[in-house]
Amino acid sequence: MPHLLSILIGLSHLGCGSTQDLVNHQQQALTSLKATVTAVCDGWLDGNLSTTYARTALEGAATLLEKERATIGGSPDALANPALASLSQSEDQLARQIALLRKALADFDAAAVRQLMSAAGVRQSQLP
Amino acid sequence: MKKIFNVLLGVVTSIGGFVEAGSISTAAQGGTEFGFALLWAIAVATIILAMLAEMAGRIAAVGKRSMAAAVRERFGFHYQMIPLGAELIIDLLLLAAEIGGVAMAVKLLTGVGFQWWLLPIGLLVWLVIWLGNFTIIEDGVGLLGMVTLAFVVAVWQLGPEPKVVAAGFIPSLPGHDLTRYAFLTVSIVGATVSPYLLNFYSSGAIEEKWTEPDLWINRLTSYLGMGFGSIVSMGVLVTAAVVLGPLHIRVDSYEQAALMFVPVFGRWGVTLFACGLGVGCFGAAIEITLNAGYVLAQSFGWTWGVDKARRDAARFCAAFTTVLLLSLVIGLLGFDPLQMTLISVALTVVIMPLIVLPFLVLMNDEQYVKQHKSGSIGNGLLAALTILGALMALVVIPLEIFGG
Numbered sequence: 001m002p003h004l005l006s007i008l009i010g011l012s013h014l015g016c017g018s019t020q021d022l023v024n025h026q027q028q029a030l031t032s033l034k035a036t037v038t039a040v041c042d043g044w045l046d047g048n049l050s051t052t053y054a055r056t057a058l059e060g061a062a063t064l065l066e067k068e069r070a071t072i073g074g075s076p077d078a079l080a081n082p083a084l085a086s087l088s089q090s091e092d093q094l095a096r097q098i099a100l101l102r103k104a105l106a107d108f109d110a111a112a113v114r115q116l117m118s119a120a121g122v123r124q125s126q127l128p
Numbered sequence: 129m130k131k132i133f134n135v136l137l138g139v140v141t142s143i144g145g146f147v148e149a150g151s152i153s154t155a156a157q158g159g160t161e162f163g164f165a166l167l168w169a170i171a172v173a174t175i176i177l178a179m180l181a182e183m184a185g186r187i188a189a190v191g192k193r194s195m196a197a198a199v200r201e202r203f204g205f206h207y208q209m210i211p212l213g214a215e216l217i218i219d220l221l222l223l224a225a226e227i228g229g230v231a232m233a234v235k236l237l238t239g240v241g242f243q244w245w246l247l248p249i250g251l252l253v254w255l256v257i258w259l260g261n262f263t264i265i266e267d268g269v270g271l272l273g274m275v276t277l278a279f280v281v282a283v284w285q286l287g288p289e290p291k292v293v294a295a296g297f298i299p300s301l302p303g304h305d306l307t308r309y310a311f312l313t314v315s316i317v318g319a320t321v322s323p324y325l326l327n328f329y330s331s332g333a334i335e336e337k338w339t340e341p342d343l344w345i346n347r348l349t350s351y352l353g354m355g356f357g358s359i360v361s362m363g364v365l366v367t368a369a370v371v372l373g374p375l376h377i378r379v380d381s382y383e384q385a386a387l388m389f390v391p392v393f394g395r396w397g398v399t400l401f402a403c404g405l406g407v408g409c410f411g412a413a414i415e416i417t418l419n420a421g422y423v424l425a426q427s428f429g430w431t432w433g434v435d436k437a438r439r440d441a442a443r444f445c446a447a448f449t450t451v452l453l454l455s456l457v458i459g460l461l462g463f464d465p466l467q468m469t470l471i472s473v474a475l476t477v478v479i480m481p482l483i484v485l486p487f488l489v490l491m492n493d494e495q496y497v498k499q500h501k502s503g504s505i506g507n508g509l510l511a512a513l514t515i516l517g518a519l520m521a522l523v524v525i526p527l528e529i530f531g532g
Contacts, residue, residue: 032378039375039387048390052239053383053398060383 019081026087029068030094036061037098041117045110055105062098065091135348141270142353143360148412149229149469150319151361152405156379156388158312159368161305164296167362169313171297173320174358176513178351183487184326185346188333191496195330196426198496199486212427214479215323216451219420221472222324223455226413227253228465232382233406236398243460250456253413254449262335262434269411276404279363282392286370293366311531314524315470318477320361324419326483331422335435343500381466421448477524480517488514
């Protein structure tokens with residue numbers, strides 16, 4: 001029984017995770033979402049992706065991003081950590097960028113999409 | 129000649145019916161996060177599935193009983209209630225996930241929210257079962273599912289280094305995220321070895337009136353069909369690894385997964401992905417719905433069969449209709465289809481020992497398999513699988529929490 005208890009306690013510690021785990025997770029999620037947005041916009045600009053799909057994909061990215069922002073927001077002490085605070089800022093920026101990109105897509109405004117992408121400093125044609 | 133045609137058709141439909149929401153999502157996640165390193169998990173899971181399906185088919189052809197009916201008869205009604213309850217819960221969740229997968233495929237093409245498509249798709253599933261017969265359902269869905277071969281074509285076009293791909297068939301530990309790796313390994317097994325497939329396979333053998341001389345058809349269909357089918361699943365993993373992995377795009381949604389086809393198929397990429405996802409999930413939804421009717425009818429001793437007049441199998445029809453309706457209710461609650469898929473796949477692993485253990489007894493009982501009993505190798509593999517299944521069932525929930 002004591003062994004079982006210590007295993008459970010160990011697992012619960014794992015479950016809480018360290019701040020570093022949260023930083024790593026947020027970093028990976030942010031990288032993935034940024035890459036998704038880039039790939040979607042590149043594909044749309046190249047004519048490989050329809051506006052319908054591009055808007056759907058950006059909406060999906062925005063939903064996933066919102067979950068990640070809620071993760072940081074749900075932890076009261078998280079923003080005291082400089083790395084998490086920086087990631088939180090980047091997530092906010094990405095959320096705004098996605099909103100602007102969705103609007104540009106709705107207006108079929110390729111120039112605005114290009115401008116937003118270059119302003120974000122992302123390379124084009126990253127897909128192999 | 130007709131039998132050879134039937135075998136070929138069986139193999140082809142097995143290929144077309146292999147890929148569905150669970151296999152697409154777990155393989156795509158595995159590929160993006162660990163490259164080719166989880167190919168071995170798909171290979172091992174396929175061998176397990178083919179072995180169990182062949183045994184279920186043997187019991188059906190020789191013993192003239194489906195798996196559920198055989199377990200009820202051999203272990204008693206009270207025991208059967210345990211796997212029945214577990215399987216129904218899994219069927220409900222998986223069905224909601226598959227219908228959600230079809231709805232997501234339509235959403236990728238139309239941009240209209242997936243919740244709007246759940247009821248029409250549910251109605252379509254019901255209509256296909258209600259109006260069709262077993263041959264039309266099995267062969268039609270399987271042949272349509274050939275669109276999933278696009279994943280294999282994608283690998284061919286992308287041309288990854290064969291040596292590097294081959295290395296993925298050798299189990300190895302990753303240099304990062306061991307818990308996540310373990311979770312995805314178990315999930316791939318859960319997505320491949322679905323309990324519904326086994327009872328559906330044996331029920332199908334009875335619907336098609338297999339007999340002892342058809343055992344070679346059973347062997348070929350299970351091993352060749354599922355073997356080739358797994359190549360499609362591996363195609364998903366390799367395509368995701370080659371296209372999305374280097375970009376660090378993780379597959380947390382079907383929208384992200386659809387991007388894997390763009391470099392290969394250009395403007396047709398998303399459409400092809402949506403067709404593959406939609407058809408694969410639709411086929412699985414039909415099979416799960418039917419299986420829910422089969423397993424309930426066989427457990428309670430009702431008349432069953434999709435080829436029977438509906439009024440002669442009224443309780444069977446009521447059973448699959450009820451399960452379909454309940455799964456639609458679950459779907460309409462608004463769960464993300466991909467998350468629903470991953471949860472149901474993990475729960476599938478939890479009930480795996482309940483599904484595997486009866487094989488060990490039934491395959492050694494002459495009443496069910498006559499002289500076609502399992503040999504020492506078959507029994508050894510079953511025993512190992514039972515232990516492995518129990519171990520995976522123990523670890524899958526902690527892995528879901530910490531690595532899922």
